[in-house]
Amino acid sequence: MTGSVIALRNAQATAEPHPAPPVQPGASGLLAPTPAIEPALSPGPRLVGSAAAKARRVPLTLLSFILFVVLPTAVAAAYYLLIAANQYVAEFHFALRSAEPVRIDTGMLWPASAPALQSALNSYVVAQYIGSRAVIDDLGKTLDLRRTFSTPAADWPARLHLPATIEELIAYWQRQVDAFFDPTNGTIAVRVRAFTPGDALTLARAVLGSSERLVNDMSARARRDALRNSENDVAAAERRLTAALARLRDYRDKEGLIDPHKAADANAALANRLRDELVRAGTDLSTLKTYLRDDAPALKLLEARIATLKAQRSAIESEATVTARTRDQALSRMIGSYEELESERRFAEAAYQHALEALDRARINADRQQIYIADFVPPSLPEEALYPRRWRSPGVVFLASFIVWGIGGLTIRSVRDHL
Secondary structure, three states, X not given: OHHHHHHHHHHHHHHOOOOOOOEEEOOOOOEEEOOOOOOOOOOOHHHHXXXXXXXXXXXXXXXXXXXXXXXXXHHHHHHHHHXXXXXXXXXXXXXXXXXXXXXXXXXXXXXXXXXXXXXXHHHHHHHHHHOOHHHHHHHOOOOOHHHHHOOOOOOOOOOOOOOOOHHHHHHXXXXXXXEEEEOOOOEEEEXXXXXXXXXXXXXXXXXXXXXXXXXXXXXXXXXXXXXXXXXXXXXXXXXXXXXXXXXXXXXXXXHOOOOHHHHHHHHHHHHHHHHHHHXXXXXXXXXXXXXXXXXXXXXXXXXXXXXXXXXXXXHHHHHHOOXXXXXXXXXHHHXXXXXXXXXXXXXXXXXXXXXXXXXXXXXXXXXXXXXXXXXXXXXXXXXXXXXXXXXXXXXXXXXXXXXXXXXXXXXXXXXXXXX
């Protein structure tokens, strides 16, 4: 006890130095120090408050750890180990394939990009369909999904609670059925969860059948659209060809010519023949003038023939050229108008021929399926329950709770240190 008092006095003396005691004269004339009054031996208030706060902090930390970490982990362990029902998974994989071979166009930068993009879009459509209300409506025609997901084999938190609205059924379906499209290989993986192996297999087969019906409907709709478009193209090409033939017929009736080209060729041949006869007649006239008189009947007859040939040649040449006087009846104008109508007729005939060929191809393709499902991993009966994760789930709950508890404790301590 004496040692503790001495140690406490030394600590107080070291922590708080006292002023020197006053000096008083003694009997011998020397200065003697006046004895100082010792302070009362009692613990300081700071030491008592720190110990009390430390004593209170340990139970609060332990209480918060139990409340935020141990209790959630215990509840999760009790549920997953004792209450949660088994859930079985039926998985299948399929891909969308086209019946037509891919035609590679050498003029395209990436020849296979267009068919691959179309296949990817169709696969995304099927994957979205599996998670939508449409597949629930289709399956509801043959299966009672509410009874399947509210079976007594399911535990209360995991089952579908009846009566359930269609929105609640959709939300529950999206938790139980997962469809994933892998764009790297173009396949779709579907996982269906149920509380019995038979229900899981039945649902998986029903989803696969409904997806196949969707793909068949898409293919049939595409074939009908292609056939209808081809028929519309043929009708439009036929109307164009009919109009072109009608305009050509009206032109022929108006001008009185079947083919202005043939008429022009005939006029050119006639003009050449008249020119040749005119040359021969001129030669004969020059020959007869050498030994006949100018008033000879033969010369008069030959001169009259030459004049007639010149008049016929002038008339024919005036028909084949455009002049100010005979512009409306010129043969060159007729040929220009006729060539325009004939070109339109040829184009209309070519378009009509191509439209008929496209219609024939569309009719051939309408008899076969363009897109089909290739299920290379069909659904099979599960033997072991994959859900719930009885040991992993409590561990995940413990880890998440511990992280939240640690972050909360550090935050509270930081706030206290800055107050």
